[in-house]
Amino acid sequence: MKLRRLRDHFFIYGFLCLVWYLLRTGTKPSRAVYPCQQSAGFVAHLWTLTYAAPVLAAVESDRFRIHWKTVVLVLLIGVGAYGYMNLNNTDDYEMSPVNLNLEPATATEPDPSVIYAITGTNGADDGVNRLIDLMDEHDQPFY
Structure with a gap:
């Protein structure tokens, strides 16, 4: 019975997992490897694919044609920033x-x-x- 209630409220559960993941990971991405963060991230990805992606796909593409230069510029800046961060993260x-020096203690x-x-x-x-x-x-x- 409880499993059915969880399934019926997946929208809320998935959204809360996304919020939890963002708040708990915060500015330290290294926390994303914790088991609770991995499970919250998985559910948040499922939520994004289930709810957010279809909503974004339903947005009229004519809006992007009008501002195509802005969209291309934002994508280029994003790809450039991502590449810059990965290329500069070469800490060996x-x-x-x-x-x-461990000393025995009583x-x-x-x-x-x-x-x-x-x-x-x-x-x-x-x-x-x-x-x-x-x-x-x-x-x-x-x-």
């Missing part, structure tokens, strides 16, 4: 190990958690496998 990050609380850490890893090597192996040596499952 150096993948070098981080040297951390917990002050009874029944503390156990934390395992691997040093000398850069995220592009076998650091995760080494961490899992270390935890396995101490009979700690990796969830």
Whole structure:
């Protein structure tokens, strides 16, 4: 029954997902990789294809013929800006190990958690496998 209610109100749900995606992603596009943002983005794309695209397609094309120079100029500026941003985003990050000085510490609380850490890893090597192996040596499952 609830699934049917959601389907009946997809317009509102899709619009809210679009608003959520825009507000939560904001000025940090890196947030778009979060699972909640990916699902909201997917629903927002479906909403756009379902509702916004047909409305925009119904607009008379004569309007664009009158102002075709403006439309072409806006498209050229948009393509140019997109290309400029992508060409200038050539930051090559150096993948070098981080040297951390981790010193053992004694917990002050009874029944503390156990934390395992691997040093000398850069995220592009076998650091995760080494961490899992270390935890396995101490009979700690990796969830």
